[in-house]
Amino acid sequence: MPKVTVHRKAHFNAAHRLYRKDWSDTKNFEVFNKCSNPNFHGHNYELIVSLTGEINKETGYVFDLGILKDLIKSEIEECFDHKNLNIEVKEFQDLNPTAENISVVIYDKLRKHISTHLDLKITLYETPRNFVSFSGS
Amino acid sequence: MPKVTVHRKAHFNAAHRLYRKDWSDTKNFEVFNKCSNPNFHGHNYELIVSLTGEINKETGYVFDLGILKDLIKSEIEECFDHKNLNIEVKEFQDLNPTAENISVVIYDKLRKHISTHLDLKITLYETPRNFVSFSGS
Amino acid sequence: MPKVTVHRKAHFNAAHRLYRKDWSDTKNFEVFNKCSNPNFHGHNYELIVSLTGEINKETGYVFDLGILKDLIKSEIEECFDHKNLNIEVKEFQDLNPTAENISVVIYDKLRKHISTHLDLKITLYETPRNFVSFSGS
Amino acid sequence: MPKVTVHRKAHFNAAHRLYRKDWSDTKNFEVFNKCSNPNFHGHNYELIVSLTGEINKETGYVFDLGILKDLIKSEIEECFDHKNLNIEVKEFQDLNPTAENISVVIYDKLRKHISTHLDLKITLYETPRNFVSFSGS
Amino acid sequence: MPKVTVHRKAHFNAAHRLYRKDWSDTKNFEVFNKCSNPNFHGHNYELIVSLTGEINKETGYVFDLGILKDLIKSEIEECFDHKNLNIEVKEFQDLNPTAENISVVIYDKLRKHISTHLDLKITLYETPRNFVSFSGS
Amino acid sequence: MPKVTVHRKAHFNAAHRLYRKDWSDTKNFEVFNKCSNPNFHGHNYELIVSLTGEINKETGYVFDLGILKDLIKSEIEECFDHKNLNIEVKEFQDLNPTAENISVVIYDKLRKHISTHLDLKITLYETPRNFVSFSGS
Secondary structure (H helix, E strand, O other): OOEEEEEEEEEEEEEEOOOOOOOOHHHHHHHHHHHHOOOOEEEEEEEEEEEEEEOOOOOOOOOOHHHHHHHHHHHHHHHHOOEEHHHHOHHHOOOOOOHHHHHHHHHHHHHOOOOOOOEEEEEEEOOOOEEEEEOOO | OOEEEEEEEEEEEEEEOOOOOOOOHHHHHHHHHHHHOOOOEEEEEEEEEEEEEEOOOOOOOOOOHHHHHHHHHHHHHHHHOOEEHHHHOHHHOOOOOOHHHHHHHHHHHHHOOOOOOOEEEEEEEOOOOEEEEEOOO | OOEEEEEEEEEEEEEEOOOOOOOOHHHHHHHHHHHHOOOOEEEEEEEEEEEEEEOOOOOOOOOOHHHHHHHHHHHHHHHHOOEEHHHHOHHHOOOOOOHHHHHHHHHHHHHOOOOOOOEEEEEEEOOOOEEEEEOOO | OOEEEEEEEEEEEEEEOOOOOOOOHHHHHHHHHHHHOOOOEEEEEEEEEEEEEEOOOOOOOOOOHHHHHHHHHHHHHHHHOOEEHHHHOHHHOOOOOOHHHHHHHHHHHHHOOOOOOOEEEEEEEOOOOEEEEEOOO | OOEEEEEEEEEEEEEEOOOOOOOOHHHHHHHHHHHHOOOOEEEEEEEEEEEEEEOOOOOOOOOOHHHHHHHHHHHHHHHHOOEEHHHHOHHHOOOOOOHHHHHHHHHHHHHOOOOOOOEEEEEEEOOOOEEEEEOOO | OOEEEEEEEEEEEEEEOOOOOOOOHHHHHHHHHHHHOOOOEEEEEEEEEEEEEEOOOOOOOOOOHHHHHHHHHHHHHHHHOOEEHHHHOHHHOOOOOOHHHHHHHHHHHHHOOOOOOOEEEEEEEOOOOEEEEEOOO
16 A cells, blocks of 8 residues: 555644753853743744554555544643643753754654554644754654 | 756645445444544645656756646646535545545546656645645555 | 734634525526535635623733633534534525625624623635635624 | 725744732632643744824835834834743733733834824734734723 | 625735835935845735625625636736736836835726725735735725 | 754745746747746745754754854845846856756755755745755755
8 A cells, every 4th residue: 555644733832941951051041042041931832743654445544633633632732732841841851942852752752652654753843934853763 | 957846736625524335324433533424524625746856957947837737727626626525536436535545546647647757746735734745655 | 991802713624515495506506606516515614703802900811712712612613513514504504605604603603602792703714715704794 | 195004024932821929829720721830831922013004105105114123123022032921021020911911012012113193003923823903992 | 684804815926126216226225225126026925805795695695706816817917917016017107016005006906896885905915024904095 | 863854944035037048038938938027027935944963962953043044144035135036146147047946056055054964955935836845966
């Protein structure tokens, strides 16, 4: 059967700041500029989750997008939405929540729920003009 | 000459339902949920057709997007737009019109009109949040 | 207190056809063209509901958009989403489901749940290029 | 000369929480739900500033949108972008930063720089699905 | 019958420059900056035409959007699309093609083809961030 | 470290025409149709620049998008924005400014400023419906 990629778009709103605990405020500001504001700022993150695999001959689906929607809700939205990523999300206790690192964390959280027969790709918009994508390697 | 991908966006509005004739209504509803509504529902499908190939040194084109626009119109829009996919489009007489299957049908219909020197990719939005892509294998 | 308008965007997918039962197929086609296809076609309807009123001094809200989201879900989405408007929605049993008429029906359904201290406006996108708006008179 | 409205779109990213200092955490959560998270969350705010007035016969402009862009930058973006609205913006020291209240604050900040011959309207998107508009009364 | 507004979106691509023939190049640059470039620049103009009137009880239409689409095509797109507004469009021979002035010209061109029972409004996007609207007075 | 792609969106407005100096006007019109208008037309070009590489373990960045924004501004926007591509941009003195060729020119201009450890991809929207992408080979 042909291989098709199915995509599901979701979103969450969160606060964050970019900084390293082991750097001074001055160095954090030099490297991360206004994104290192100690009082935080925030974004409407737009997330696209993409799965690639063979079409199931019986259903015509690669993967039921209703199930993917629920999986994104339970694994990502409930953990990240209306949260402070630095303070409230354990994966960022010692990891700078750049868009790059957030996309890897989302990949790792979803990968364990998705069959290895399917390729997984994450696209994450931090703003309409800045976004990242990650396919697992 | 360098290889560039050119993309053309189009759209069509259609009705469909997801179901298998050889399944009971109950089973169809279990698998396809409200998408199996026997009275149909519908979508504004957004379609992106992408062709990859070398730039023609003389014209600076990979493929004239005006010609691609006309090809999409005659091969896809005239067959699918304002139609009931299950009832009126012959390719779906025995094929469930999931977004995955529609993308493969569109690929097959266009592939025979596009030179083999060009790679073809189909991206199809069923809704702004659900979409699929297919590159032919 | 100043008057502010708050807007909430929602969507539903539905099938419909434009026609009058008391007209011949020929006349329906003359007036409504391909939109009168007896096998139906469909759309991803995008809906914006707008409420205008004074800011509540205590909460800073004109109207809680979470409550408006739930109201749109129970009154509109559950009735219209993945439905055939002509067959399954009682308001269109004898009313042609043009975007204009759908916007009036949505207005009437929501108006009875919204305090008269608030003005109500409906904006309904049938496609990204065709849309209507209605403010109740 | 005819009256035309000119619009300029801008944006800023900020953190906030919805709450009243004089309410308990429990009451704040009852009213503002997850938006009252004490660790803050955030948004990409999209802002549209609209000015209505007569076309200047000499220039063909109602208002130079380059000047409006700079005014939005100095008065709004520099105060709000990458900031925590509750902690760092003085207008919200005792005012709940709901989208409604933010739109009124933006209106008041810009109104004093815009000639009274021009009408002013603010549209503020907190998310792609939730937005507000304010025209000054 | 209730009054509803129907909207149709269209677009055209054109070149223009902002300048007055009776001003020096220096003064044109002072007032219009890089928009006065004598070699022209250009835009993808997005146009929304809005008509307000009573719903026709028989058809459920305020105005057939297919007819409006054709009217915009014959009156606006064929005159403006892929044209140089300053050189090739007679209305701008002595009128600076600012977005404000273009919206008035479009209004005047369409107004004579639209019944006086209908209100007309023009919205014109010069860029995604700069746009104007005009209702005829 | 995992490889992530970071994307930055920018834009510029420019005039152009498609034609070859060594062809007659008739032949240019036959091949390039209305795009060969000798008086030029124009577009709002939307540009996405994508860089793929390993996440820097120290910063969590693949590449600082603020630096990429500035690089796009100095190398592309300042050369192309509000310009006539045929007349004012030296790369198109003898090269037809099709979207394909513009994307290759942008690639070449940026490639020399980007470390070879990073892959570079250009996506260029000439209109919302016509766009191209180029990865350098």
